[in-house]
Amino acid sequence: MTDAVRRNQKRKPQQTTVQKAQAESQDVPHDSRCQASSWRRDVRRRLFAWFEDHARVLPWRSEPTPYRVWVSEIMLQQTQVATVLPYYERWMRQYPTVVDLANADEADLMRIWEGLGYYRRVRSMHAAAKRVVQEHEGKFPTDFDAVLALPGIGRYTAGAILSIACDQRLPILEGNTQRVFSRWAAMSLTPTETKANKWLWQFSEQLLPQHECGTFNQAAMEIGALVCTPKNPKCDECPIRQLCCTAAAGLQESIPGKITRVKYEDRMEFALVLSRKARGQECQEYLVRQLPNDARWAGLWDFPRPTEVETKTVDAAARWLEGELGTPVRVGARLKTIRHAVTKFRIQLHVHSASVNSKQTRSKLRDPLWRWVRQDDLANLPMSVTGRKIVHLLAQSEQSFLPLE
DNA sequence: AAACCGGGGGC
């Protein structure tokens, strides 16, 4: 079922909108003062006035076309504004239009993205751009359902793009506004809970003005980023303070409700560094592979490291590589242990040197997924954070003439 | 070092 279909089904009302809103309001604890239209009017007025004085000057705000807003929204989904800025500028120089993006080389794209993480999102953007070219004649669609149908774009992102770039009257709900709206309304459930989430979407829609919805949505997110912060909100500076049901009740510590997160999971992983002297040159070259489409880090390059199966020992990792290459692999010294935390995993990555009889690997090495690559060429391949750390490690080893074995 | 952040998609 597509999102568009699901949304349409949701729209098929068995109750009127008002009845439904009342039914849901009874379930979700909040302060009823925020239901008054006069309250909403005051909030809008104060928020707009505040935003006029406090809005940050950001590159995607100067010329908010759907494409530019889209790129900024995807980058901002995972990273803070300060980090995004240089990436955004580089991206826009390289791919000023959605057509340029559609024509981009995927490895170049991922190399530009390297460091932002969550690489599936770049691939989704690339695929979406191609569809914009094929299905919308290279013009980014401005119809909500058409935008929502693009890969990597959900209800939030579609609403953000079209409200900000086209001033369509569409609500948004993301991390900042979940918290801000929860506090304004003293909605005490955990905002990600299904019932609370539905309620907040509805709240967001009711709060929207008739015009300048994009400005309103940006202002709501901006105040969440600058004033109504998760810890120690700056209520003294907040223009909504007099209207805020949480501030009135002194509940800033307990609203929004805490999101229970999955526990950390310790994991041990192994990477194998196979090197050989580059033919007719001083430098070394290393065995790397491009990860297949369905794997973790799809499209990125990596040193031999089992990602499809879990391995508990370096020997198991070596046996995995033997299966991949069809030739015996000998494990050498441990070069380093890299500690790396990502999502719920705390990973100890043991990096070992290893060797094979390279004559016997020739058949597999014709496979475009496996390649011997010179140290300085590794710089041009898109890699995960840990992969890049291994490259740095090898650069240091070469510089200090430390033998790998 | 631990805790926190977070939207979209696949099933």
Place this chain on the structure above:
DNA sequence: GCCCCAGGTTT
């Protein structure tokens, strides 16, 4: 409805 994604910042 639940789990996955594979990285950075704050405390």
